[in-house]
Amino acid sequence: MTIYIKNARIIDPANRRDEFGDILIHNGIIAKKQQDLVRKADRVIDAAGLFAIPGLVDMHVHLRDPGQTHKEDIFSGSIAAAFGGITTVAAMPNTEPVVDNLQTIQYILNKAQNAAVRILPVGAMTMGLKGEELSDFESLHKAGAVAFSDDGRPVENTKIMLEALKLAQSLNVPILSHCEDLYLSNGIINESDISLRHSIPGTPTAAEDAATARDVALAASAGCSIHICHVSTKTSLDIIKAAKSAGVRVTCETAPHYFAFSDQCLESMDADYRMNPPLRGEEHRIAVVNAIKDGTIDVIATDHAPHTDEEKSDFIKAPNGVIGMQTSLASAYTCLVKPGDISINRLIELMSVNPAKILNLPYGTLSEGAPADVVLFDPGIDWTVEKDRLPGKSHNTPFKGKKLSGKVVMTICGGRIVYEE
Ligand SMILES: [Zn+2]
Ligand SMILES: [Zn+2]
Incomplete structure (x- = not known):
């Protein structure tokens, strides 16, 4: 699976990076941008207005x-x-x-x-x-x-x-x-x-x-x-x-x-x-x-x-x-x-x-060659926590009914899209 994320604000503190740019994900890792892979991408995501952060x-x-x-x-x-x-x-x-x-x-x-x-x-x-x-x-x-x-x-x-x-x-x-x-x-x-x-x-x-x-x-x-x-x-x-x-x-x-x-x-x-x-x-x-x-x-x-x-x-x-x-x-x-x-x-x-x-784990980074754990976060979404609508078996959250700013709109783990709003 090849995923191409473009126009994101890339926030990657491990590399002291905070800039607008693109991320190419190929075979589960963050790949160097190559035009032939970009052209053949299975998913192209326009992430304008979104933060791209490490999982x-x-x-x-x-x-x-x-x-x-x-x-x-x-x-x-x-x-x-x-x-x-x-x-x-x-x-x-x-x-x-x-x-x-x-x-x-x-x-x-x-x-x-x-x-x-x-x-x-x-x-x-x-x-x-x-x-x-x-x-x-x-x-x-x-x-x-x-x-x-x-x-x-x-x-x-x-x-x-x-x-x-x-x-x-x-x-x-x-x-x-x-x-x-x-x-x-x-x-x-x-x-x-x-x-x-x-x-x-x-x-x-x-x-x-x-x-x-x-x-x-x-x-x-x-x-x-x-x-x-x-x-x-x-x-x-x-x-x-x-x-x-x-x-x-x-x-x-x-x-x-x-x-x-x-x-x-x-x-x-x-x-x-x-x-x-x-x-x-x-x-x-x-x-x-x-x-x-x-x-x-x-x-x-x-x-x-x-x-x-x-x-x-x-x-x-x-x-x-x-x-x-x-x-x-x-x-x-x-x-x-x-x-x-x-x-x-x-x-x-x-x-x-x-x-x-x-924990001595190789995660927490958007470096080329790192496992492709990437989250797209929309800082512009305001939402109210409805406890019964949250995934998971239990709903004992103190944030129930609270209005929160910012929402995860996509989670990619090891190059696989595991959540999408
Ligand atoms: Zn404890
Ligand atoms: Zn505990």
Whole structure:
């Protein structure tokens, strides 16, 4: 298949490119422009008015497969990803069974062959996510695990966490750390005036901050790198910023809900605003935006966490988590680029270039010879998120009813058109 995209604004921060031009896709890769191939192209797309950007890499996704495929599965999740402009998904290992063994890695990779986008497994850091015994990093990595994480839970035992960092370092594979002190996090929302007024158990920001401080200290002492998941608080960002400037090899991500919303949304008692870590106060939301602007935050990932309407119907009993892949680019464009906080180029670094780099993947670029992961994004479309019309099996989005600016109109993964508006 040969696809010729013309007149696009090509935004390719990996090559410091932002210019109007054409992209030729041939045999799954981005090809050098050759007139004979252009003439014979199967598809010619006039992309005037559109941004052509590298496919997004979402390094934090829960696909619920195997085990909870009524919420999502590898295929439905890949369709949701393609709709959002995501061409590479790192799938977290807290499935049933947990991804701590070769058979489950193989199951995911087999099923991923029929998915719309690339699905890459993250291996469990510890057996059964119990935090007691490290999994076999070397064989899981050889089989295809692109990172290791116990996400959903912290590794409580400090010694085991340190061993994991050292082992991962020796294999040059990242550790993605869910920072939460379980002694402090007994709540279901942020501890604040809202939790007190409604007598809902609250989790203090210290539950996140204490765990972030510990993991950064471990990485610093061992000279290892670490990636901190879903940062939501000002103090955690201050810790990470100070560590970075001291030369500690720490990277971190946040998710769109942490810069789009504050805990005021929980007045509605709607469980579609409940996730872990919880939405924080406005000062933390602003700190997240500032950390995106100043470079403390490296990545915007979604922590896409599907749950059924039924599970989310009871505010108190509902499980934590919200979906996000369908709206991440549009919500980030709306909240960060449109008001002028960051450029579209910086947004593509956060959502494509940097996650590819952290995961050691050859994506996040529109270089000639690179895999043809190309997204066409129309910054001129305003649309309202209708949750039941989003692809994917679950609809627990906090962006429901929100008006977003900018929409993915085409997603090309490895030279194949996998979504078209
Ligand atoms: Zn987590
Ligand atoms: Zn997660």
